[in-house]
Amino acid sequence: MEEDWSKQLRPHPDANGAEILRRERQRSSINVDALSQHIFGDEYLSRQARITAILSREKIYDKTQQANLSRPDRYLLGLARGKRMRQLMDEHRWDNDDLLMAEYLIDDILPYHLHISLFQAAMREQCSIEQAAYWIPKVDKWQIVGAYAQTELGHGSNIRGIECEARWDQDSKEFVIHSPTLTASKWWNGTLGRTATHAVVVAQLMLPVKDQAGKYESKGPRPFIVQIREPKTHKPFPSIIVGDINAKYGYASMDNAYCLFRHHRVPHSALLSRYAQVDPNTGEYTRPKSAASVYGQLTRGRSVIVMNARLVIARAVTVAVRYLSIRRQFYDNDDNAGLTATRAETPVLDYTTVQIRILPLLATFFALHYSGTAMRNLYERARGQLDKGQPAQDSDAAALAELHSTSAGLKSLATDLAANSVEICRRAMGGHGFGGGTGLIQLNNDYLSKPTVEGDNWMITQQVARFLIKTVKEIVAGKNDGKSETEKNLKMFLDSKAQGRAKPEFDIMQEGEEGDQAIVNAFAWRASWAAHQAYEAREVQKRPWNSLLIELHGLSKGEFLQVLSLHLLHAAAQTMAALTDQNANESHRTAYSESLLVSNFHAALTALPSTSSPLPTALLRTLYRLFALTTLQATPLPFILSSAIDPSTLNTLPQIIVALMAEIRPHAVRLVDSLAIPDFLLDSALGRSDGRVYEDLWYRAHVVNPLNDLTVNPWYWESELVKEDAGRGKRRIGFEDVKAKL
């Protein structure tokens, strides 16, 4: 064995990351612990610490070789990790929040994921009391492993279009589940490909048409609990063909499924019947009750998505801030000393072009945090009211309807912001941002699916637009006197318009609280204006959706006079960004959701103790302004067109933003420290909290890379490929070995 003389080498003194981070932390007096506790609370932080300690001791959660495994091995690793997680739950008597924390920290989508998420939720929501009594204990004990089978090869978002049928057979009192075509195959259904024993299968409920023998009609898509595989062999029943759909963009460890049924029979009890029943004796159908509670469930889920999105941003920003503080590149162009090589180069994070990409994302973390918190609180309040008395009291209904659209818009905006933030940070880190040391590669590949796959953005979209247009319509007709915040804002806007009042032009440049409040008002005004434009276009001019959508797209890109008539239409913006494009981020920052983020951020700051707080309240206000003003600067036109601000304001905006960033810059490292992302989760050479960036990059390359076990034969005229494999001995590997794997 040759001597490894690289062990004697250290990074260049200017690239001593540990020392650089120490100095960065020294120059800020932010109380990191106090800020962490403010954001997450003690319970969360101690849970995170406790579970991290447990997982860190388990070899199975080591990520060193993860990126080097084949896809089948990635799945098996996920399976082992999932089993071990559930064993740890037993060993340490974890509750459900502990389990979710563990899953988050493991940071690998486990083949059991659908069991503990959608399957479990669907069972709890859709089972009748009798069904719940039978199934829920098995679900909780993982005595069955479940999936959720809704989307199909030919149909995703349009659930009404799914082809899979469940036909009621009155004679046998069974449902016959059947896929009439290839496109009727279930598709994408996580956990179902290889792992699950059961699935909630969504199928068109087909019932006989009265007095028309042999004729059936669909009552719409309904959920059935179906056993997919035999417990002993874990093989599917002969009337079911099921498997994994093969490698995808991300989610290597997940077995997304295809699944076909051939006249597969299930008992009457398979129809999950909390909301819809078929009488076993008559075949008569009883229709679903109000779906209010389903919406509640959805809303709760969306607030979780917003809170998770902020954690994705936190990770990306943590890595970027630490690495870009350490990394040096070039000298300031206007400094002639640059060409002499004696002085250290400039930290990349000192360039304003880099700051403008990273620091607003840091501010976005807080914006999403405060809005996610507000959403959760609003949900719990509304839910509490609903649970108490009769449903549909006027104010409750208004709150629920508003919450429903609020949550849809924010969820969608948040996932896009998060997905983009990873890529923004990754690219801002230049060359090493393309390497494995970021810790962001898998996150990027996995999370990029969110804006597309998660939820049903097309539907969501229409809900928001319809809600806003309907509200404007009611106010115009004098049928709504403004109960919720949104309604109040809209009413104020319309009243002002009706009375031909002077333009508001909120002075967002004022110092202190007045300026902060003016910003909230400007965003609200612009949102109301936009909602009114959408109402005008759709309800007054009666323009078709398709023609509105395209103009809205133009709006998201450059926006000018042509779009006077329709800024908002959250609907269209959502649709665009959902199926999506490079401007997802911008097109998404539509008036309504942005206004919510700004006003929630401001409200949270206002609620902070003003004196003797260990919190950096002034800095939080700076972050608030940075978030609001960069958001405004991204699409200034509607603010001008709606007279929310004076155009001359924009002249000074860039300088103000630069100044805000200069205030934040010295605290950047401590701010990301406060986000409390454990090194275990980051798994990032560039973002590690001790700053040993280059040492870790070297370790990953030189010490643990299995490719370096191979000494190859480079001569093209020889078919030998591997001369020596230090890992597996002197086995010769040639063309035939490689071909055998194809």
Add this chain to the structure above:
Amino acid sequence: MEEDWSKQLRPHPDANGAEILRRERQRSSINVDALSQHIFGDEYLSRQARITAILSREKIYDKTQQANLSRPDRYLLGLARGKRMRQLMDEHRWDNDDLLMAEYLIDDILPYHLHISLFQAAMREQCSIEQAAYWIPKVDKWQIVGAYAQTELGHGSNIRGIECEARWDQDSKEFVIHSPTLTASKWWNGTLGRTATHAVVVAQLMLPVKDQAGKYESKGPRPFIVQIREPKTHKPFPSIIVGDINAKYGYASMDNAYCLFRHHRVPHSALLSRYAQVDPNTGEYTRPKSAASVYGQLTRGRSVIVMNARLVIARAVTVAVRYLSIRRQFYDNDDNAGLTATRAETPVLDYTTVQIRILPLLATFFALHYSGTAMRNLYERARGQLDKGQPAQDSDAAALAELHSTSAGLKSLATDLAANSVEICRRAMGGHGFGGGTGLIQLNNDYLSKPTVEGDNWMITQQVARFLIKTVKEIVAGKNDGKSETEKNLKMFLDSKAQGRAKPEFDIMQEGEEGDQAIVNAFAWRASWAAHQAYEAREVQKRPWNSLLIELHGLSKGEFLQVLSLHLLHAAAQTMAALTDQNANESHRTAYSESLLVSNFHAALTALPSTSSPLPTALLRTLYRLFALTTLQATPLPFILSSAIDPSTLNTLPQIIVALMAEIRPHAVRLVDSLAIPDFLLDSALGRSDGRVYEDLWYRAHVVNPLNDLTVNPWYWESELVKEDAGRGKRRIGFEDVKAKL
């Protein structure tokens, strides 16, 4: 073996892709062959067909299992593919263009890539005549395998900052190559990790300072040819530590390297000395000649990058247009028939929100094509002039300088447009866009590196900005009377400004050629205006770069009055988009490069035969307008502010764009057919030319997916993971097997 009854199933009749594409092709009369020949020429098309036929017969180029292999196996596959490619070159007597075509069609970055690209180019460019006579035959015959080792762990873009040294030892007449720190390790260098025998190593040339014994000074980074590994064992010399840097975002098959030298001695002849010599007897340094020809080389390389970028767009658009013609989703919102399930759903490509994402990319293909062609022609003309007489005749120098900045801007814009186009298309395809059937996953992962890694955008950036500012300065000083097109445009703008002439407001809405020409003029005017703004800011107001950069960033996002003073500064736009961010696309579409794309597109159309051509000339004009007008719509403000167009123009822009897209839509499938991307290269279920989308997705999932060989044990309390492996027999796989791979 169970019966596989899925074989009897077909897709739903509405999802019969073959039939749908047949109808799509029927409703357009475009002559696909004529258009293909117009774009690519016969030679290219026949070469593509010939090489495709050869490669298709070779099992080693089959991509079926590629995404399922481990990283080491991906590298070995690449190695085998590279060897086989070179063998085929011998067998079929391929020339270099054939080899490059083969590499393009194989579509996997081969471990030999740096040998046939940068290494070869550097050797041809930097060797003295004697060195070339010795080395080039070995390079051509692959008797050595070479890499190019410039960037380091601590330094990428800033080449002057590299730490690796080559110290001249006058006594032994050798250079001593040495890495003084860990960050001095070479890093990222493709082909060097495991494959190469040699490398061009760029190191600071350290020569003794006269009359100061023991003191050395750097003459700057220079290239050395260094043998890295012993031919027989393929092991590195003891004074070299080299290896692969581990898994990255993309390029799984490439062995990007780290490489340290410890006082490694190479002979005097190792310094590649076409442009710089060290006298072996005196140690005296002779300085480099003019770098004009290096720039020429660079320029040529950039035109290749632009041409390759258009092919990336072609692939993405081909897949998107075919799939989105076939895919159906929802009904038009304004059509009440939608809720009855009897009618077929709407093809996704009929939605204007989808068209606006895809069809402008199709137009962009042509824009890049015509500009890439123009660049190549300009290069060949300028090179011809240079090769003829003495260099540095005034007009030649002007042409070369302009070409240099032209090519930098276009290269950068083109790679960003291409990288974004893949992601835009992928996301526009919704759920299946996240699946393996797109054929775009690896392209996306690999190509996303381009805007960051390829070339040196920071440097490029400053070249372009400096060129424009310098030109304005010369014209203002009366020292430049407008020779090149750019100079003429700038002069016209400045003269007009000086004389206080009326605002131009080109009428871009005119029908026919007048409107087409007005568009060219509007783009040129806006570019000149922007260059002048940059000149004013930098030269007159003397503002520092860093403060300009940040404002420019604002410009790319929302842009308004505050940016009146500096639209262009290509420099800044490049920097931003180079390190980059979500708006890379937009920020990059800066005035100068966009104007070039528009004027080159228009010039190419003008050169087409006007009558009796088999080409769809009217449709090409429609594509030209779509490209120009969507580009304009993306950032309309500078067009208004510079008075290039009348603001009211923007009112009708969306409708006009919708109308242009409606003209193109029926021809979309035939248009992408004309781009002549072979199915072999596409490797896409969604984009295959025969339209059998769903059949192929099913095949990839159900027939060839190795994960489905595994029958697993789902019970968390049992450590067995695999009950049965149909591929490898009944071997039991448990936790220990998985852990052994970590």
